[in-house]
Amino acid sequence: xxxxxxxxxxGEQSQMSYNDEVIYNEDENEEHDSxxxxxxxxxxxxxxxxxxxxxxxxxxxxxCGNMSEKEAKRFDKxxxxxxxxxxxxxxKFSKLSFLVKLLHxxxxxxxxxxxxxxxxxxxxxALPTGETLPKSYYDAKNMLxxxxxxxxSINACKNDCVLYxxxxxxxxxxxxxxxxxxxxxxxxxxxxxxxxxxxxxxxxRLQRLxxxxxxxxxxxxxxxxxxxxxxxxxxxxxxxxxxxxxxNHPWFAQEPRNxxxxxxxxxxxxxxxxxxxxxxxxxxxxxxxxxPWKCFKDxxxxxxxxxxxxxxxxxxxxxxxxxxxxxxxxxxxxGVETFDASTGKCFKMHAAVxxxxxxxxxxxxxxxxxxxxxKLKSHDYHVLLQRVLPIALRGFxxxxxxxxxxxxxHFFQRLCCKTLRRDDLEQLERDIIIILxxxxxIFPPAFFDVMIHLAVHLPREAMYxxxxxxxxxxxxxxxxxxxxxxxxxxxxxxGSIAEGYIIDECLTFCSMYLTDIETRFNREDRNDxxxxxxxxxxxxxxxxxxxxxxDGKYDVIPNKDFDIARWYVLxxxxxxxxxxxxxxxxxxxxxxxxxDEKHKEQFPLxxxxxxxQLYTKEKSTSIKKLYPLAMGPDVRGxxxxxxxxxxxxxxxQRRDELRKSQNCGIVVAGYHENEVIDFYGIIIDILxxxxxxxxxxxxxxxxxxxxxxxxxMQKDKNFTSICVKRFWYERDSFVLATQxxxxxxxxxxxxxxxxxIVLKFQDRHLYDVPExxxxxxxxxxxxxxxxxxxxxxxxxxxxxxxxxxxxxSQLHRDDVDSVILDANVIELEAQKEHEVHYNEENSDQEDxxxxxxxxxxxxxxxxxxxxxxxxxxxxxxxxxxx
Numbered sequence: 050x051x052x053x054x055x056x057x058x059x060g061e062q063s064q065m066s067y068n069d070e071v072i073y074n075e076d077e078n079e080e081h082d083s084x085x086x087x088x089x090x091x092x093x094x095x096x097x098x099x100x101x102x103x104x105x106x107x108x109x110x111x112x113c114g115n116m117s118e119k120e121a122k123r124f125d126k127x128x129x130x131x132x133x134x135x136x137x138x139x140x141k142f143s144k145l146s147f148l149v150k151l152l153h154x155x156x157x158x159x160x161x162x163x164x165x166x167x168x169x170x171x172x173x174x175a176l177p178t179g180e181t182l183p184k185s186y187y188d189a190k191n192m193l194x195x196x197x198x199x200x201x202s203i204n205a206c207k208n209d210c211v212l213y214x215x216x217x218x219x220x221x222x223x224x225x226x227x228x229x230x231x232x233x234x235x236x237x238x239x240x241x242x243x244x245x246x247x248x249x250x251x252x253x254r255l256q257r258l259x260x261x262x263x264x265x266x267x268x269x270x271x272x273x274x275x276x277x278x279x280x281x282x283x284x285x286x287x288x289x290x291x292x293x294x295x296x297n298h299p300w301f302a303q304e305p306r307n308x309x310x311x312x313x314x315x316x317x318x319x320x321x322x323x324x325x326x327x328x329x330x331x332x333x334x335x336x337x338x339x340x341p342w343k344c345f346k347d348x349x350x351x352x353x354x355x356x357x358x359x360x361x362x363x364x365x366x367x368x369x370x371x372x373x374x375x376x377x378x379x380x381x382x383x384g385v386e387t388f389d390a391s392t393g394k395c396f397k398m399h400a401a402v403x404x405x406x407x408x409x410x411x412x413x414x415x416x417x418x419x420x421x422x423x424k425l426k427s428h429d430y431h432v433l434l435q436r437v438l439p440i441a442l443r444g445f446x447x448x449x450x451x452x453x454x455x456x457x458x459h460f461f462q463r464l465c466c467k468t469l470r471r472d473d474l475e476q477l478e479r480d481i482i483i484i485l486x487x488x489x490x491i492f493p494p495a496f497f498d499v500m501i502h503l504a505v506h507l508p509r510e511a512m513y514x515x516x517x518x519x520x521x522x523x524x525x526x527x528x529x530x531x532x533x534x535x536x537x538x539x540x541x542x543x544g545s546i547a548e549g550y551i552i553d554e555c556l557t558f559c560s561m562y563l564t565d566i567e568t569r570f571n572r573e574d575r576n577d578x579x580x581x582x583x584x585x586x587x588x589x590x591x592x593x594x595x596x597x598x599x600d601g602k603y604d605v606i607p608n609k610d611f612d613i614a615r616w617y618v619l620x621x622x623x624x625x626x627x628x629x630x631x632x633x634x635x636x637x638x639x640x641x642x643x644x645d646e647k648h649k650e651q652f653p654l655x656x657x658x659x660x661x662q663l664y665t666k667e668k669s670t671s672i673k674k675l676y677p678l679a680m681g682p683d684v685r686g687x688x689x690x691x692x693x694x695x696x697x698x699x700x701x702q703r704r705d706e707l708r709k710s711q712n713c714g715i716v717v718a719g720y721h722e723n724e725v726i727d728f729y730g731i732i733i734d735i736l737x738x739x740x741x742x743x744x745x746x747x748x749x750x751x752x753x754x755x756x757x758x759x760x761x762m763q764k765d766k767n768f769t770s771i772c773v774k775r776f777w778y779e780r781d782s783f784v785l786a787t788q789x790x791x792x793x794x795x796x797x798x799x800x801x802x803x804x805x806i807v808l809k810f811q812d813r814h815l816y817d818v819p820e821x822x823x824x825x826x827x828x829x830x831x832x833x834x835x836x837x838x839x840x841x842x843x844x845x846x847x848x849x850x851x852x853x854x855x856x857x858s859q860l861h862r863d864d865v866d867s868v869i870l871d872a873n874v875i876e877l878e879a880q881k882e883h884e885v886h887y888n889e890e891n892s893d894q895e896d897x898x899x900x901x902x903x904x905x906x907x908x909x910x911x912x913x914x915x916x917x918x919x920x921x922x923x924x925x926x927x928x929x930x931x
Contacts, residue, residue, distance in 0.1 A: 087131055087146045090562040093261050093390050094196065095124060120195070127195035136180040144181045148189055149559050150566055155186075156556050157568070161537075162186045196555050198257070200249045200547055203372065204230055205357070207243035209365035214372060247355040247547040248372045251334065252380065254351050255308055255400060256387045258336065263561040263570075264349075265391040270340045272305030274820045282469040283818050284344070285309070285337045288515035290403060298401075306389065307399045309337045311345075313406035315522065316361050317529045319542040329543060330356040330366070332373060333528060337403065337519065341467075341816050345519050348557050348569070350528055352550055357543050377402060404514060408522050431523070435462040440768070440806055444799030452766065453487040459767050460484060464507055465517055468817045478508040574814075578693045588674050590622045591744040593787040595694045597737060601687035606736070610783075614738060614748055615681055616649050617783050619656065624675060628656055653681060682738040682746075689735040692747060694786045697812060699749070702731050715749065715789040716809070721756075728778070729754050729771055729792065729807055736783070747786040753778045763800065769807045770797045 133144040155165050165186045173182050183189045204213040210225040211217050222229050233241040259265045271286040278287075285291055291309070295302035313335070316328040332354035335345050343349055356362050356369045379385075380400040387398040439458040442451040460481055463473065481504050489497065514520050535549030536542045560568035579596035606614070619625055632652050633644070641647050660679035663672045691700045691712070700712040713732045718725055730751035738746045755761035755775035763770045773794070794805040811817075 086562045086564060087143065087149065089262075090196075090559060091124075091128065091131060094257075123195040127192075130192060133181055135182070136177045145192075148183070148192060149556075150563060152189060152193070152552070153556050153560055153563065153566065153568065156553055157560075159534075165189075190552060193552075193555055196559065198249070198253050198551065198554065200247050200551060201372075203246040203248055204242040205244040205246050205369070206230070207232075209244075209362055209368055212246060212368060212371060213242075215375075244357045245543065246357060246369055246372075247543060249351070249353050249355075249551075251351070251353050251373065251376050251400075252385050255336070255380075255398065256385065257558065258308075258349075259306065259387050259389045259391075259398065261558070261561065262390040264339075265389055267340060267343060268308070268336070268338045269305045269391075271309075271338050274340065276819050276821050278819075280471050282471065282474075282511070282515050283467070284341055285403070285515040285519050288513060290513045291515070294401070294403065301399060301401065304396070304399070305338075306387075306396060307401070310400055310402045311335045311337060311404055311406055311520065312402050313522070313525045314366075315408060315525055315529060317526075317533065319358075319533055319536045319546065320539060321533060327359045327542070328361040329358040329546075330354075330362060330369075331529065331532060331546075332356070332370065333525060334402075341818050342814075345524055347524075347528060347531070350524075351554075352528075352532075355543055355547055404520065406520050406522065406525060431461075431465075434458055435465070436808065440795060441798065443765075443768075443797065449487075450491055453484065453491060455766055455768075456480070456484050457488070460504075464511060467516055467518065467811065469511060469516055471512060474508045474512050478505075481505055481508065574696070576693050576696050576698050576814075578696055587744070588622060588624055588678060590618065590746060590785075591677070591740070593694075593747070593785075595692055595747045595786055597687070597689040597692040597735065597747065600691075601689040601737065603685060603687050605684055606686045606738075610736070610750070611682075611684060613780065614736060614783050615653055617748070617781075617785075618682070618738070618746055619653060619678070621785060621788075622678060624671070625656065625678060628659060632656070657681065677740040677742045677744045680741050682740055686739060687737040689737065692735050692786065694747065694789070696814065697791050699732060699735070699786070699789075699791065701735060702733050702752075711793050712791070714792045714794050714807075715751065715784075716792045716807070717784050717789050726756065729756065731794075733782075735786070748783045749786050749789055750782050751784060752776050752782070763804075765799075768797075770800055770804045771807060772803055773805050774803045 127145065130145040130148075131143050135142040135144050135147050151168075154160070160168075169182055169185065169189070173180055173184075176182070183192060205211075206213075206223040206226065207228050208223070208226050210223050213220060213230055217224065220230065228243075230242060231240045232243045233239075258268050271284065275284060275286050282288065294309075301307050311334070312332065314330055314332045316330045318327050319329060320327060331352050333350055334353050335350045337344055339349060353373050354369060356366070362369055377400065380398075384397040384399040386395050388395050435458050439451075439455040442454055445451075460477060464477060485497075485501070485504065488501075511517055518524075532546050532550065535546045535553075537549075538545045557569070561570055564571065577596065578594040620629065629648075629652065632655050633648050636644050636647055636651075657679045660672060660675050663669075664676055689701075690704045691698065693699070698712055699715070700708075702713045705711055705713045715730055715732060717728050717730070719728050720726075721728075730753040732749045732751055734750035736748045736750055738748065740746070753776060754771045754773060755777040756771065757777075761772045761775045761777075771794075791810075793808040793810070795808060796802070797804040797806045
C-alpha cells in the first residue's frame with residue numbers, strides 16, 4: 050500500500066517546524082556567487098570599485114595612496130587569480146574564491162599541512178583537465194600574500210643590546226657589546242642570526258578596520274552609538290581616563306575614527322612543558338572604539354611584536370619595543386591616510402595608547418628588582434574567590450572569620466561586574482579598608498604582601514579605566530593559548546607562531562565576506578534560540594523566541610494541567626487585558642460568590658464566544674490577532690526535556706539528575722499577599738502548546754519552593770538559603786518560559802542537607818548596553834538592554850500574578866464526530882512531516898576541535914551551568930586580576 054495516504058489532521062495547516070529554514074531562512078537558499086564575495090573583498094582591500102570585474106583591471110595605487118608599488122604588483126597578481134577559472138567553463142568558482150574557502154576550512158578545522166597537501170592532490174585528480182589549483186599548501190599560502198598583512202623579521206643582539214634596524218640595520222656586530230650579529234657566518238652557508246624579532250606593522254592592520262565595510266561602522270560606535278549615562282560605567286568610553294584624555298587633546302577627540310588602544314604583553318612557554326625553560330613575549334594591541342560585544346575579542350586583537358626566547362627580555366624589553374613605539378609616535382603626530390568604506394572617503398587616522406595591561410612581574414621588568422609571586426594566576430581562582438570560597442566556609446570556621454572572607458569575595462564580585470556605578474565604587478573603596486583591617490586580626494603579618502595591599506586601589510582604578518573586563522589578563526592568556534597551538538615545529542617555535550598567526554589573520558578577514566560557508570562570524574550560536582514569529586497579525590505572546598530539544602513527546606495534555614496552562618496564557622496576554630476586565634465586571638454585577646474562581650473557570654469560553662462574534666462582524670486587525678488565542682490551545686501538546694530561551698539553556702530536573710551541570714533552577718517575580726517577591730523553583734516539565742495559524746507558546750511546569758521566612762527561606766548577609774523540601778503554590782505550577790530567569794542552587798554547609806543557597810548571575814554573552822537612537826542591537830551577537838546594573842545581583846524579570854504558563858490554541862471541528870487516535874501514531878507522523886534541527890544530547894558539549902579561530906565564547910558562552918575555565922597557558926607571571 051505504498052500509495053496509501055494516512056490522514057492525521059482535518060484541514061488544518063501543517064505545523065511550523067522549530068527551525069524552518071524554508072520559511073524563515075529563505076536568504077540562505079539563494080545561490081550566492083562566490084566571485085561576488087571575493088569581488089567585494091578585493092574592492093575594499095584596494096579602496097577601488099571594479100565596475101566590470103571580468104575586464105582588465107589593475108591597481109596603480111590605492112585611493113588614499115597607501116599601497117606601495119610592491120603591494121600593488123602583488124594585488125594585480127591577486128586580481129589575475131580572481132579572474133582565472135578554477136577549470137575550463139567553471140561558472141561557480143574562480144581560482145581565488147575556491148582557494149580562499151578551502152584555506153578557510155583548513156584553519157577552521159585545524160587540518161595539518163600534510164592533510165591539506167593530500168587533499169589538493171586528490172582534487173587535482175578529480176577536477177577536469179585544465180584545473181588551476183596550486184600543488185601544495187605552500188603555493189596556496191603564497192597566492193594570498195596580496196590579502197595578508199605579513200610581518201618583518203628584525204635581527205637582534207644575542208645579549209638584547211640593540212635591534213639591527215634603522216641606523217643599525219647594516220651593522221655586523223653589536224655597537225654595545227661587540228658580539229657578532231650572526232650565529233653562523235662561515236662565508237659558505239646561509240648567515241643565521243642569534244635572535245629574530247617578528248614585527249607585525251600596526252598601520253595596515255588599523256587601516257583595514259576602516260577599509261572593510263564589515264567593521265568600519267563599529268569603529269565609530271563609541272561616539273555615535275554609545276549612550277553616556279551619568280554615574281554609570283559600561284565601556285572604556287565611560288572612564289575618567291578616556292574623558293580626561295579627550296579634555297587634554299580635543300583635536301584627537303574631535304575625529305571619532307581616531308583609535309584608542311590598549312597594549313598588553315606577557316610571557317609564555319610555547320611547549321606547554323614546565324620542565325623546559327623557554328619564554329617568548331608577544332605584544333598585543335586591542336582597539337577600544339568597538340562596541341562591548343566586539344571590544345577586546347579575539348578577531349579584533351592584533352599581535353604587533355613577537356619577542357623571541359628562550360629567555361625573557363627582562364629590563365631590556367624597551368629594545369624590542371622600539372619599532373612599535375616609533376610607529377605609535379607616527380600615528381600620534383602625523384597620522385596615516387585611510388579609506389573609510391562606510392563613507393567612501395579618506396581621512397587622516399591617528400591612534401593613541403590609553404593604558405598598558407600587564408601582570409605584576411611584567412611591571413617588574415622596568416625596575417631593577419626581579420619578582421616572582423604565586424597569587425591569583427588563572428580564572429579558576431577568580432571564580433573560587435568570588436563564589437565558591439564564601440559559601441564553602443559557612444559553618445566550618447568561626448563566624449568572624451567567615452564573615453570577613455565573605456565580604457572580601459563579595460567585594461571582588463561587585464568590582465568585576467560588567468556594569469559599574471561610580472557611587473558604588475566609592476563605597477567599595479571605603480569597604481575594602483575595613484575588610485583589610487579585619488583580615489589583619491585574622492592572618493599573620495607575612496600574609497599582607499603587596500598583592501593584598503593592591504586591593505585598596507582597585508575601586509579607584511575601575512573609576513579611572515572603566516569595567517575591568519577590558520583591562521585584565523584573562524583574555525590575553527586565552528590569546529596566548531591560541532598562539533601556543535600554532536607551534537608544530539618545536540625547533541622553531543617563533544617561526545611557527547608567526548606563520549600560523551598571519552594565515553589565521555588573513556582568513557579571519559576573508560571569512561567576514563563568506564556567506565555560503567560556515568565561519569566564526571555567521572555560525573549559529575551554541576545557544577541560539579531559533580526564530581521569532583513576528584508577523585503583523587501575531588500577538589506578542591506568540592512572537593517569543595524559543596527552541597525546544599528535538600526529543601519532545603506528543604500526547605494529550607492532562608485536563609488539570611490544560612486548564613491551568615490555558616488560563617495562565619490568557620491572564621498574561623497584554624492584548625486580552627480589556628476582555629479580562631470586562632468579564633470580571635460582568636461577574637461583579639451578578640454578585641457571584643468566589644468571583645476569582647468563577648472568573649478563571651468561565652473566562653476562556655466567554656472570551657472565545659466574544660471574539661467569534663466580533664470576528665464575524667468587523668474582522669479588524671486587533672480581532673484577527675486575538676482569534677488564535679481565543680480559540681484556545683490544542684488538547685494535544687509536546688513535552689520536552691530541554692529548551693533554549695533568550696539564549697539560555699534550560700533542562701527539566703529529571704535530565705539534570707544525570708549531569709554534573711545544573712540548568713533546571715529558575716526565578717520568577719510574582720505577587721504574594723499583594724507584595725512582589727522572587728519565586729524560586731525547579732523545572733519539572735516543559736510544555737509546548739499549539740494554537741491555530743501555527744502559533745506556539747512554551748511553558749515551564751515548576752515546583753515552587755516555600756519561601757515563608759524561617760520555615761522555607763533564610764537570608765544571611767549576601768546569601769539567600771531556601772529549604773528544598775517544602776513547596777507551595779502547587780496549583781500555579783506553570784510559567785511562561787520567557788518570564789523565567791535562570792539561577793543555580795548550591796548546598797548550604799551551614800544549614801544542612803535540606804537547604805541550598807541561590808546563586809544569581811548574568812550571562813556572559815548578554816550585555817547591559819543601551820544605545821543612542823535605538824535600543825535594538827545591530828550586531829551579529831546578542832546583547833541585552835535592560836536597566837539591571839550588576840551581573841550577579843538582583844535579576845530583572847517580568848512581574849506575574851503568581852500563575853505561570855505559556856500558550857497555544859485548540860484545533861477542533863464542530864461539524865464532524867470526534868475520533869480518538871493513538872498518540873503514538875500521531876507522534877510518528879508528526880516527526881516525519883516536521884523535521885527539525887535541534888541540538889541533541891551531544892550538542893551540550895563544545896567541539897574540542899574548534900580552536901580560537903572559531904571560538905569566541907566567553908562571547909557565545911553557554912548557559913549550562915558549566916565552568917568558566919580559562920585556557921591553560923604557562924605564564925611567566927601571576928595575574929593581579931586588573
